[in-house]
Amino acid sequence: MKKVFAIALGILAAIGGFVDIGDIVFNVEAGATFGYQLLWAVVIGVGGIITYAEMCGRVAAASERAVFDVVRERLGVGTGLVALVSGQFVNLMTLAAEIGGIAIALQLLSGLPYRVLLVLGVVALALVLWFMPFGWIERVFGYCGLALLVFAVAAIKLEPDWGSVAHGFVPSTGSGDLAVYGYFVVGLIGAAMIPYEVYFYSSGAVEERWRPKDLGINRANVLVGYSLGGLLSFALMISAGALLLPAGISAELLGTVALVAEVPLGQVGLILALVGMLFAISGAAIDSAFSGAYNVAQFFGWEWGKYRRPAGAPRFAIAWFVMLVLGFLIVVTGVDPILVTELSVIFSVVALPLTYTPILLVANDRAYMGAHTNGRLANVFGVFYLVVVLVIAVAAIPLLLLSNMGQG
Amino acid sequence: MTTGSIDLALGVLDHQLLDVEGRRCGKVDDLELEGLGEQSPQVVAIVTGPPAWRGRGFVGRMASALARGRTVRVPWSEVSDVASAVHLRSRAAALRLGRGDDRARPFVRRLPRSE
Numbered sequence: 001m002k003k004v005f006a007i008a009l010g011i012l013a014a015i016g017g018f019v020d021i022g023d024i025v026f027n028v029e030a031g032a033t034f035g036y037q038l039l040w041a042v043v044i045g046v047g048g049i050i051t052y053a054e055m056c057g058r059v060a061a062a063s064e065r066a067v068f069d070v071v072r073e074r075l076g077v078g079t080g081l082v083a084l085v086s087g088q089f090v091n092l093m094t095l096a097a098e099i100g101g102i103a104i105a106l107q108l109l110s111g112l113p114y115r116v117l118l119v120l121g122v123v124a125l126a127l128v129l130w131f132m133p134f135g136w137i138e139r140v141f142g143y144c145g146l147a148l149l150v151f152a153v154a155a156i157k158l159e160p161d162w163g164s165v166a167h168g169f170v171p172s173t174g175s176g177d178l179a180v181y182g183y184f185v186v187g188l189i190g191a192a193m194i195p196y197e198v199y200f201y202s203s204g205a206v207e208e209r210w211r212p213k214d215l216g217i218n219r220a221n222v223l224v225g226y227s228l229g230g231l232l233s234f235a236l237m238i239s240a241g242a243l244l245l246p247a248g249i250s251a252e253l254l255g256t257v258a259l260v261a262e263v264p265l266g267q268v269g270l271i272l273a274l275v276g277m278l279f280a281i282s283g284a285a286i287d288s289a290f291s292g293a294y295n296v297a298q299f300f301g302w303e304w305g306k307y308r309r310p311a312g313a314p315r316f317a318i319a320w321f322v323m324l325v326l327g328f329l330i331v332v333t334g335v336d337p338i339l340v341t342e343l344s345v346i347f348s349v350v351a352l353p354l355t356y357t358p359i360l361l362v363a364n365d366r367a368y369m370g371a372h373t374n375g376r377l378a379n380v381f382g383v384f385y386l387v388v389v390l391v392i393a394v395a396a397i398p399l400l401l402l403s404n405m406g407q408g
Numbered sequence: 409m410t411t412g413s414i415d416l417a418l419g420v421l422d423h424q425l426l427d428v429e430g431r432r433c434g435k436v437d438d439l440e441l442e443g444l445g446e447q448s449p450q451v452v453a454i455v456t457g458p459p460a461w462r463g464r465g466f467v468g469r470m471a472s473a474l475a476r477g478r479t480v481r482v483p484w485s486e487v488s489d490v491a492s493a494v495h496l497r498s499r500a501a502a503l504r505l506g507r508g509d510d511r512a513r514p515f516v517r518r519l520p521r522s523e
Contacts, residue, residue: 367419
C-alpha cells in the first residue's frame with residue numbers, strides 16, 4: 001500500500017513537472033493560430049517522450065548508467081563532445097527561457113518591474129537548490145504546478161465544439177499557411193520531447209539506485225505521468241482555440257495565457273493559472289539547471305548527485321550554479337523570453353538525434369541490458385520516433401525561417 | 409574480475425572510474441598498450457584526464473589542446489573489476505584521481521550548509 005502511495009505521489013509530481021514554458025507557449029500559440037487542428041502533434045510528442053523516458057529508466061535500472069554516461073561510451077570523445085556542447089547549449093537556452101517565464105509570472109502576480117523579478121527569481125532558485133532537500137523540491141514544485149489543472153476546467157467551461165476537438169486528433173496538413181503549420185508541428189513535438197527531461201529522469205533513476213525490480217515503477221511513472229501531463233497540453237491548446245482564435249487574439253505574451261483561464265473562471269482562475277505557471281516553470285528551471293550539471297559531470301566522470309550536499313559533489317554544485325548565472329545573464333539583456341523559448345525548443349529538436357540514438361543503441365545491447373534489452377514493442381516505437389526525430393531535426397530550421405517563427 | 413572476453417573499445421574505454429569506496433573519479437580517457445605487433449599485446453595502464461584525448465580523433469585532439477591539467481596513469485593491476493564502471497582497488501586520493509573535486513571542495517565548504 002505504501003508503495004502504491006509512493007507511486008501515486010511520483011506520478012502527481014510528474015504531471016506538474018511535464019509542462020514547462022515551451023509547452024505553454026507552443027500549445028497556446030498553436031491553439032490561437034490553428035484551433036484544435038494540431039492536437040495530434042501533442043499525441044505524437046507525448047508518445048515520443050514516453051518511449052524514450054521509459055528506455056532511459058530501463059537503461060538506468062539494468063546498467064546503472066545515465067544518459068551522458070551512455071553518450072560518452074557509445075559516441076566516444078569526439079562525437080560525444082559535439083553531443084555535450086549542443087546538449088548544454090540547448091539546456092542553457094531552455095533554462096534562460098524558464099527564468100524569464102518565472103519573472104513574467106511574478107510580474108503578473110505582483111506588478112513589480114521585470115528585471116527586479118529576474119534577480120529575485122534567480123536568487124530564489126539558487127537558495128532553494130542549495131538549502132532545500134531534493135525530495136521537498138520535487139513535491140513542492142510538482143504539486144503546486146498541478147494548479148495548471150485550472151486550464152482543464154477552463155477548457156470545459158469554454159464549451160468548445162467537441163466534434164472539432166475530436167477531429168484535431170486525426171493528423172492532417174491543416175488549413176492555412178503550410179510552413180506555419182509545419183513550424184507548430186515541430187515545436188509541439190519538440191516541446192514535449194525536450195531533452196532535459198530524459199537527462200534528468202535517467203540521472204534520478206541512477207541516483208535512486210533503481211534495479212530491474214523497479215521497472216514497474218518506471219513504466220507507471222512514465223506512462224501515467226506523461227499521459228496526464230499531455231492532458232494539460234490538450235487543455236491549454238483547446239482553451240486557447242476556443243477563446244483566442246475566434247477573438248483573433250494572438251498569444252505572444254504569457255499574460256494572454258493567464259487570460260485564457262480568467263475569462264471563463266474569473267479572478268480565481270487567473271490566480272490559479274499564474275501560480276501553476278510559476279511553479280511548473282520554476283520546477284522546469286530546476287530540472288534544466290540540474291540536467292546541465294549532470295551532463296557535464298557524467299561526461300568528465302566527476303562526482304554528481306542532487307541528493308548529495310554540495311561538498312559531496314563540489315564540481316556538480318558549481319556546474320548548476322554556473323548554469324543559473326549564465327541563464328540569468330541571457331535574459332537580463334532584455335531579450336524576449338518567449339523568443340528564447342521558441343528558439344530553445346527548435347534548437348533542441350535539431351540536437352535530439354544525438355541524445356536519442358545512443359540510448360536506442362544501448363537499450364538494444366545485451367551486454368548492457370541482459371534480460372531487459374528492448375523488446376519488439378520498444379523497438380517499433382523507438383525506431384519510429386528516431387525517424388520522427390530525424391525528420392523534424394532536418395525540417396526545424398528551414399520551417400523556422402520559412403514561417404518567420406510561426407508569424408506567417 | 410569479469411571472466412570471458414571483453415571488448416576494450418566498447419567495454420572499457422570511456423567508462424566511469426570508481427575508487428574502492430565507490431567514489432566517481434574520472435573516465436577511462438585512453439588505454440596504454442604494450443607489445444603491439446608482438447604475440448600478446450597487453451593493457452598495462454588506464455590514462456585519465458582530458459589531455460589524454462590527443463589520440464581520440466579530430467575533435468578530441470582539439471579539445472585536448474584546450475584542456476588544462478595533466479593526465480594520470482593508473483596501472484592495470486589497480487583494476488579490481490570491469491562492470492558497468494571500472495572499479496579500482498585503492499582510494500582515489502592514493503591514485504591521484506578526483507583531484508578536481510578535491511580542489512573545488514574547500515571553496516564550496518566555505519558556504520553555509522554545504523555538508
